[in-house]
Amino acid sequence: MLCAAAATASVLLILRARGTVLQRIASAVLQGAIWALVWILWQPPALLPPHHSAALDGAFTETDDPARPVQPLAPASIASLDFATVGSGNRERGALRDLPPVRLHIVSEPAGEIGWSVDWPREIQLGDALSLSVSGDSGGATTRVTLEDPFGNTVDNALVAPPGNKARIQLGDTPKLAGHWLYHLRFETGSEDAAQVHREPLPVVVRAPERPAVLLWLARPGFETAALSRWLRQSGVAAAVVTQLAPQIVRREAFNGLDSSTRNPLDSDGPFDLLILDSHLWTQLTAAQRQQLNDLAARKSLLWLVGADSPRGFLDYARDRGMALASTAPVETPALVGDAPPLLSTGYRPVGAAPEDIRTGTDGTPLYWSPGGPGRSLGFVLFDRSYRWITAGFAPDFARLWKSVFERQLRYRGGRTPIAVQSPLPRARQRLTLCGAGFDRNQPAPIAPLDGSAPVRGSAAADSAGGPCASYWPQRAGWYQLEEADGDFAFYVFPRDAWPGWQRRIARDETRQMATARLGPATDLPAPRRPLPLHWIALVLIGLLALTWWRERRSLR
Amino acid sequence: MTNSISQNLRRARRQWIIGGLLHHGGLALAAVAAFVAFTALGPLPTWLAPAFGVIVVTALVLDGHWRPRAQTLCRLLDGRYPQLQDSSQLLLSAPESLKPIERLQRQRTVAALGALLDSGALRSFRPRWHRSPLVNAAGACLGLLLFTLWPQLPDKSATAAPTAVSGNPAAALAVAAAVTQIAPPAYTGLPPRTQALQVSAPEGSSITWQVDLNAPVDGLTMLAAESEFGFRTDEALPSRRWSLTRRVNATDFYQLSARRGSDDVLLPEMHNIDIAADRAPEFAFRAPRDNVTVVNVDRDHQAALLQVSVDVSDDFAVAGTDLLITVASGSGENVQFRNDRIALTPEKRGSERLRHYQFAIPVHRYRIEAGDELYWFLQARDNQAPQANVSKSQHFIVRWPQEEIFGLSDAEGIAVKVLPEYFRSQRQLIIDTEALLAEREQISDSEFRKRSQSLAYEQNLLRMRYGRFLGEEDSAMEHHDTDEDHGATGGDHHDGPADHQQHEFGDATGVVAAAGHQHDSAENATLFDPQTKELLRSALNAMWSAHRDLSIVEPRASLPSQHTALRYIKQVQQATRIYLQRVGFEPPPLDERRRLSGEHDALTPPRVSAARAPGERGVLLELLARLRGGANPSAEDAMALRGLSLVREQSQLQVQLSKALRLVKQRPDCADCRRELTALLYQLTPAPAAQPSLPSERAAGGRFVDWLTAQRDAADDNPDNSGVQK
Structure with missing residues (x-):
């Protein structure tokens, strides 16, 4: 309505302006076209034909024609697909679960991933030993894996030398203080002169023991x-x-x-x-x-x-x-x-x-x-x-x-009901699901960053074997604490680029699992058409505006 | 005419346009020059130059001043040149359309314009350079340039803080030149050398610092880890050149502090003094391999067993090596000891740093009898002055076994006297086995096998000797010819049964020994009560297990059995003690009526309320908590840290800790210093032991079976509860 009113006002102003009839008609048409484009920019019409298949890759976009620019897929478009292929860009369970019903096909398997994953206890008591198992593929290069304590001291290390690419090594330490600690694993690959070094975080919660009488x-x-x-x-x-x-x-x-x-x-x-x-x-x-x-x-x-x-x-x-x-x-x-x-x-x-x-x-x-x-x-x-x-x-x-x-x-005399973090590698700006028997389905407790930032509210999620669940989307990496009455529960959210090899492994495994579980689309749904690309509309609008300015530039002097 | 008027007007217009464009060109050149000049201050984004171009072009396009229309041109001419008498507009009109007076004026204007053109007065006919489009464009370019340069400008709000603790401008005071002359001790034979402020020298070196400062000061002090040393100068005060000589015996670090008037200026850089300690001599024995050597009194067979071959090494020179001998003669309570000390002569093939010694234990000097033992070790000293480093080697034992302990007339009833000497043997076997295991990596497999079997042979000997205490029936199976060669121990266990066979078939006494008891014989009577015999039999079993494992070259598996045997033997020793009644004391008889009838209410046993001592871990945890809370460590904390056992044992750690403490003290706001000290203290903190604790999480509700059981129990308790089915 605004666009129509504005177009009408423009036409009226043009009719009152001086000039020949032909000029005024041309100006009116131009103004009408401009306002029509403004409205189209706001409500792009679906005029393009729908896709029948697409590849879920990279940024969740359609790439069936590499020559065409990538565009994000709307859920309705996904629902109309016969199938979606998942190539090298494997997705995690949360992202695949949010897809509308569509059959997934995995078209390529990675030949061999170079990367490391680690298995370690997230929470131990003071006095217990921290034992972690690092497994992965060194890519044929000699790799030294070093465990650093929260203060940067080297506490353990192991050398993974070829010829065996896949390795599983054990490292350990005994934390000396209670609290939330961030250990690090340092991977040094290659020779001493040209070693590639990268460090990955390893969060551990060390609880001070509550001594019994x-x-x-x-x-x-x-x-x-x-x-x-x-x-x-x-x-x-x-x-x-x-x-x-x-x-x-x-x-x-x-x-x-x-x-x-x-x-x-x-x-x-x-x-x-x-x-x-x-x-x-x-x-x-x-x-x-x-x-x-x-x-x-x-x-x-x-x-x-x-x-x-x-x-x-x-x-x-x-x-x-x-x-x-x-x-x-x-x-x-x-x-x-x-x-x-x-x-x-x-x-x-x-x-x-x-x-x-x-x-x-x-x-x-x-x-x-x-x-x-x-x-x-x-x-x-x-x-x-x-x-x-x-x-x-x-x-x-x-x-x-x-x-x-x-x-x-004393195993039945603990204070808090168990709380589980569903994801083995929770990351910033990704879905994080917590499950616990004491959760409130109606109003999940927020999680608060330990750096004093604003709490993050969650939403109820489907129950699991451990009890009711809640999903959160923390925006930043760091330590978080679940605010609840019977004790604190702290966990660590990793940066988005942490443990790349492990992320790929998780995505690959979950994609394979979800691909075998997802159903196909309903066949009686009409296939929706695709809307016009916004950037083309904007480009035409800019061109018309430039044309208008060119014609009326003399009056601006 | 008309053509000339048009031409003149075009010339004037051209002049105006050129002038206007020159301004735009100047702006463009200025933008380029500014871009190039400010690139030297720091990297500029690549999009800045095209942005300048866009701004200049936009200004050029939007600026209408440099391209006037004809009327505007005439108006500008009239405004600039009064000679035209405001009549330039007449040049645009055709003469026919003008009135006569206008026509006349027009002619005058044409002539004036031509005169202006010919005289070159129109050279300055151009638009103003400070017209708004140009100013706006210049301002835009300048603003864009400042926007990109602003983050690279130095922070003027940050104060140039002097590094001196006192707040004085220490940046003005610095070490211009410094040389340290290191004179190692004469006994090392090392040449003197020079270094900078970081010093590395052998222990006991005399180090002379010569420091030249860039400004004169009234005094210079070396702040070492634990003490301070004052520099001296040969010049009048204030002086730039200072020197100090110290003899350094331990690793240390230092800072320099200068005095200017009443102010102290600290030069914060820390310099290390790394001292290489003079190590004591070390021994490497090639022979003998075992700590215990059993030899015969017959010297013909013992020569090879008494040979010693050893290398003594030192980092500078071995001054001398002595052989210290102790001979123990006699048995029981009549043991006599003789000590002797013999200086050894090294072989000629060695050097001062590595001496080779090859000699035989001089047993011929002493009257050795069966049952005697000779203990010997080496003591070497190096050439360190004034006090040499003395080190002692491991101890060796040469033993002459006693052939027979029974058959003596005074042997009855005094078995206690002969038992203690065998207790040492089992313990020594354990020591030798552990030593063998420790050297596993350094010796060959054949050597390892040989030594293990040697130990098995000795263990078997010990077992046989103890077996005699249990009577003939136990030792008959274990009778063994003790004259066999010590090295041929592999067939020991094979010779046993063969020997037994010989006794069984060829010797009447062997038949009696195999089939009968000889309890009526004084020498073979069992001397112990049945319980002690049981202990001794258990000891024998353990010795047999140890002997078996040693025979099959499994010394580690034999250790538990050896420990068990030793324990049982100690218990036998305890059992065989004789308690004698004290003479002269007659205790009163017990009153059975009063026994256990005392009033307990009056008794108040002390209540033991003990708490655990925090220990070193507690001290470190408390300090860590305060440090992480922002507090600075005090002098008492530093003293407590230096008293830690781990810190006392390692001089390098002491220096590292002192440096970290000093940094935190001098720079309270230094986050990195505090972090380093925290990391060091965390490293020193002992790891906590496993402690009893309540779990942080409740376990799940048990097994399903438990739940069913609980439901059933609840139904049994409340049979009216219709919700539960049995």
Whole structure:
């Protein structure tokens, strides 16, 4: 309407102007053409015939005729295609999923990609080792892969030399501080004189351990429990060690600020998260205390140190709990770690245990049994003599051994529901999908950049096995945090050009997967025509305007 | 006539047009000249020159002044030249259309115009050079040029901050020339040399700095890592030339600080002093290969075993090597020790830096008996002055085995006396096995096999000797001719059964030994209680396993068995201790009525409330946290860092840490300095050990079986719950 009004006004002005009739008619026509082009520029008519096939390549454009300039494909145009070919420009799952229904054909497979991808734990606890596996193709050149810590120090490296092009190397480090850290992998390819160097980021979230409160209740002192007690104390864990030689002979120790004034260690309201009991203590427990054990296993975590010659009553208790133990001869297990001294099994083996609930030595001897569930965290330690690892120089392995037992016992006492990042390589200005059981489908929580920028709001996405999901489009690379009530969850968004080889690999794999899954187009849809290219319209408009100016330039002087 | 008028007008018009175009041409030339001139200041975008051209052409097109119409031309002529009497317009009209008076005026105007043209007065007939199109175009070109040049202009707001800490203009003070003369210690034999401010010298060198400054100062000081040294000058103050002589024994770094009046000016550049320490001599033994050598008293067979061949090397010169010998004679509590020290003479084929020694252990000097042991090692010193570096080699043992320990009349009941000497053997076997494993890479396979089998032979000997404590029935199977050659150990285990066969069929005593017990014999009676015997039997089993693994050249697999054997032997040692009652003390008899009836309420066992010590990691973590928070490390922090065990052991690390601390202290705003110090402290921080921790995420809801079990349990608890099916 505006264009029509403006054209009418122009014509009226022309009619009132001086000049011959022919001149005024020509001017009116010119003005009409100008305003018509303005309107066409705003609403380009679909006059061009539709495509039947196109190639999804590069910038999501049609390239069936290389001589013609590339133009972005509208969704309706894509829907009218019989098929779309995907060549070298493989697309990621998110981009392909957004396509209207069209059958995809992969017309070319890359002969061999030169690039690296890496597999590493995004989140670990302080004290855990960071182990990463780097795999890829060095392209026949000697490549040195170096792991740099967040401060630029080299912590590990490996050399990938030909003739094997494809390589898989292991690198590792132990982070020393809690926080959000950005490790880097440096790839140096070629000779020293002409080495090509590039660095890729490797984000890791190192969580400070939330220390549990532990009770160690013994019937007799021993080397094993002394070593365990010492490890608890040196780890900063609030722990209480109660040695009860007889009902009236009790010795109490409290470490790291724990109040040991509690007379009944089995009180369900007590401060302890994990209670470690000596099986020989069974005969000293009262009936009421034995009754409390069931509640403790449900609400907290109960770990029994099953010693040799355990009382009959304890074995009956274990059988009643569905964890029957059978007597065997104590045997020494071969070394679990390097040349560490062997452990000694205490002469009991589980009966009817599922393989995934038992940890065994290298020779299959059961060492630890914990079937457990959310309401029953009960475990039996069936080995002894791990204290010799400390004196033999394997103190870190001793710590890892017992940490693995504690992790199994306390696995249902974590604070936050798991949250998963769907994409292995989330990048800036790409779709990022988070899934978690605690997500709100109606109003997904925003993600906030840790540099203080404005939060990024998301939209609900389709649920996954992990629960409801939400999609975000962060515009910049960096650390982000999901704002939610029960704790923080931080993750890293990579720059768009990070890990090019890995990106290609992901796109190739996802394209192949999506191509085999997508349906063809509906055959009863009418094929829409294509609109006129805007730049040609603009060019004609400029030409008419120039012509107008040329004719009226004298009046501008 | 008319033609001449037209011609004159055209000439005037041409003059005007040329003048106008010249202005545009000048503008174009000025734009080109500016582009070329400012390219020297910095790279200009390539689109700038075409943009200038577009601007000039546009101005030319839009400028109508230089191409006037006829009427305008006449008006311009009238305005410029009064001679035309404002009558130029008459030249455009035909004479026939003019009135007579106009015609007359026209003629006068023609003549005036012709006169002007002939006189050349129209040479200045041109449009004004400062007309608006030209000014606008020039302004556009200038603005475009400034727009592209602006980012390249120096930032005038940044102050030229002096590098001196005191804020004085230290840029004016600098080292004009500096020479260091290095005089290595005389014993090194190295020639003196000169270097610049970065110094690299051997330990103990005398270094003389000669510094020439570009401006005179009142004093110059060297700020080393831990101390300060003052330069001196031979000229009157203030002086430019300063010198300092120091003897440097450890790696260090320094800065220079000058004094001007009451102000101190710091020259911030840091210079290293790398000192190559004089290392102690090192030993490389070619013979013997084993630390323990078992020889016979019969000297004819021992000569080869007592030969020693060793190379002693040093970075400058080996001053001397001594052989230190200790002979232990006797047994039990009657062991006597004799020490001796013998200076060795090197072979002539060596040099000062590498001495070769070949000699035999002089056992003939000492009265050696069976059961004696000789310990020897080498001690070498270099020629460092004033205090030589002394190093000691590993210790070697030469052992003469004792043939028989039983059969002595005083052997009964004093088995404890003979046991301790064998405890050393098992421990020494472990040491030798570990040494063999450590040298695995340096020796050949055949040598490795030979030494492993040698160890197997010794382990077997030890096992047989211990077996005798269990009675004849255990040792009969293990009887072995100890006169066999030490090197031929490969057939040891084969000779055992053969020997046994010989005893079994050819010797009556062997039949008795194989089939019967001799418990009534004093020499063969078991001396231990059954529990101790069990321990000893376990030790024998472990020794057998060790012997087996060593025989098949698997020394690493034998180590656990050897450790087990040693442990059992120690337990046997503990078991065989004799506790004697003290004489003269009669304890009162126990009152059974009072036993275990004490009042426990009065007892208050101390409550042990212990917390873990932070350790070095805690110190470093605290400092890292403060550093990353923006705080600067204090002097106490620096002292605490220097006290770290890792820093104390490495001098290079001490220097690196001192430099980083000083940089942060001198440049609090230097982000790179702080980052380097943070990186260094992070590197020094010990890695945390695995700790007990609660998981950050709750595990999934267990297995499906667990869920079913939970549902079933809930249904059992609430049978009225219709939602649960059994």
